[in-house]
Amino acid sequence: MMFIGREDDLEQLQERYQARKAQMVFVYGRRRVGKTELLTRFSNGKPTVFFAAQNATKEEQLASFSRLMFEAGAPGKDYLRQYPDWESALSELARMPEPSNGARRLIVFDEFPYLVKSDPSLPSVLQNLWDHMLRNTNLMIVICGSAMSFIEKELLAEKSPLYGRATGVLKIHPLPYWDAAKFFPDYSSEDKALAYAILGGVPRYLEEFDPDVPLEDNIKRHVLRRIAPLYSEVEFLLHEELRETARYNSVIRAIALGDTSLNEIATHTMIANGTATAYLSNLMELGILEREFPVTAKMKERAKGARGLYQLNDNFFRFWYSFVFPYRSELEHGDVNSVYERRIRPALHDFAGKPFEELCREWLWRESAAGRLPLHAVRIGRWWDRSHEIDVMAIGDTGEPAIVGECKFRNVPMDMRMLGLLRDRSAYAGVGNRKHYLFSLAGFTPELGVMNDADTRLIGIDELFAD
Template sequence: MIILHFINRLKERRFLEKRLNSNKSELIILYGRRRVGKTFLLEHSLKQGLFFSCDLSKPQYLMNTFFNQLKPLLDLPMDLKISTWDEFFSLLKTTILKQKIRSVVFDEFQYIPQRDESFLSIFQRWWDKEFKKMNVFFVLCGSYVGMIERMALSQNSPLYGRRTGQYRLMPMDFFDSSLFLSKMDIISKINSYAVLGGIPIYLLEFSEYSNFKDALLEKIFSPGEFLLEEGRFLTLEEFRKDPSTYFTILNVISSGRTKPVEISTLSGVEHKNIGTYLSKLLDLQFIRKEFPFSMKKPKNVPLYFIEDDYLRFYFKYIFKNIDKIYRGMGEMVAEEVLKSFSTYVSFTFEKIAKQYLIEKINPDSIGRWWDKGEEIDLVAVKDRKLIVGECKWTNKPVDNSTFLKLKRKSSKLLEYLDYDFEEIEYYLFSKSGFKNIEKSHDVHLVDLEEISKVQRHHVK
């Protein structure tokens, strides 16, 4: 297994280190999807300080759990108890001053206000009166993205205006994820990314393999493996009150039903309530809401897709086969999966192509477009230039007919966008190269070799 302190995350580490060395008090909100590596980043960037792990325990139990960390530093008896957050913050202040502590982290802090609505107001008072004057670095870290934004970043939050910075930690893109998969060829890396996404702890599971099929069989389609049950545990962890409904909705979306009315009908959730469920899934970054690319506010009904690559794979292939896997039929399941896997990976290839364009041209906006049966895989705008792209994950080289079809669809896109672009460029992405088509100043041909040239380097 790769033994590294980090694989990249250079921007995130620089952000934290800069704020840590600012010589003033800082209140940082760090948030992002569960398993994305927030805790690992903090533990290895802030090696000296206090680290409080929050959960859904009752407030008095939790504050005393935190207090247990302070007792040895204050030479207090271990059987001493507290009963209010004011007592805890008073003792925290004393500890910071006595031990000259620079950093304090509350990990998964959103759990505390869920159980105690007064917590944020109490913390805000202590921040205003004490902590912001003490040259201390506070991090409030959480995984429930929408809830964090409401609790800490919205104008209605007691913390609004107090934070000195915020950072949303995203899953790694394909190019960073590839650093975990250094033994694999480019096709195996893309296949693995289609299964694992950019989640470091998942990528580590495949890091010792050179063959994608072996990794798939041994690390997913084998009883007892972490990634076999991760989808179920992840969903149960987030939806303790109603896991079956969320399971069903994710299952429906994974089957290709992407319109709210379809999701409502097939999941059995009333149409008037489906928005609440979808909103929570969006908060957790399990799904994404997508409109056709537009230069104006979109009028279309949005489509919903599973955003998390591992969950997409889990509900597409693992969930319905889990009994077979436990009966020792994992190899047979893997063979069946691989028969249709190329079609599945084509969506991931579009995602990688999008990341390639972001890396190469850093567009002002980027997305996908569809209208009246027409669809373009990639649409981007850079200044007054329109960029359109087509992605082909097939065993046949892309030829001139694909380019001509893209040009035809682009003329309809131009009518739809109703905007005066100065120029248009075309990008063709192909798994199997190109035939009878030439690149030019406005036609870009991107094969797997070209994608491989986007290099990132290990950062320890």
């Protein structure tokens, strides 16, 4: 299996591993984001007990964990068939023989919420053993899970027995676009951007596409055909995580079609505002949605929820609800080529427009961190009001907007008119001393090209994907 990116995540885990004291680190993130692959890579070369929990009974979980422990040399193997309870099993960690090379032993509990589901007392048991025994050992314990709200609300929150015991908390995000592009090293910059617009930065989805075949063929084979895992991926995830999937389908579909305010979503779905809010909250906890505010919005405004818009921050969900969900009847009958030619090909670049804007904002974050911008950015996002919108706005240390940008994923070069529009919009937004950044798939007209100076910067698609 291909492993790409995650250098910073690996480095942070390694720092915890090399710390002086025993470690209890929580690693969590949405499903398919690559947590298990990350921990597998991290555990390479380390004396490790890697327990991948299943949705099973307490006795079945203990039997599986006992086998792993006994294979690793736990003393209980000499007098037990399996541990009778989790207190016995976890206390045995303190009696494990020291590795011959003196390295710290690594204990990974993958999908820890399954263990708690089968035995709700487990967090209290672990807390008691940590306080009285395990924190004085040469262990690094990693607790991993995909149920993000469970990790945050039930294990890390103040009411949890494990509150305050974590020596590290690492939330795993989808890969940035430049790492996602490494799955397709021979694609053109345009096709890399389109692949990212379709799949996002979720490694499990990126691995489904074959880098040696054209993007169009990948879409047909690996998304539109009924046998393809991605064809049923969205429904599988929703059924696994949620009830009332028909209602959630309606909510996500409305947002994919452009209804992004609470009132618009409630009207489109014919669901009461209060009920819709609960559905939206659940989808945000799963990492499928986010609530977006103008980048200049103050904390008070964000807390009240004023002006916030709901956006699908999972590119694949957005693609699936745009091009698979509406045409299931044709696809179920194998009409793949027709759906692609009539529905997807004509709309694909327009569809990629919003992901391209996010890609440009990610590029600005990277450039800022590398010191290649005329400011150090503290906030980068989108700005809008009732009549105007700016695709990219970066705010510096002073708190004032310093970069404004326009993004176009079209096969027509940007011209002077676009620069004029951007200047007018930034003036309307009250942005003072500003730099204008234009991002374009098809480049720039010669007239605009000569404007590439200290106050106006032109960024083509190849520069976005340059190493």
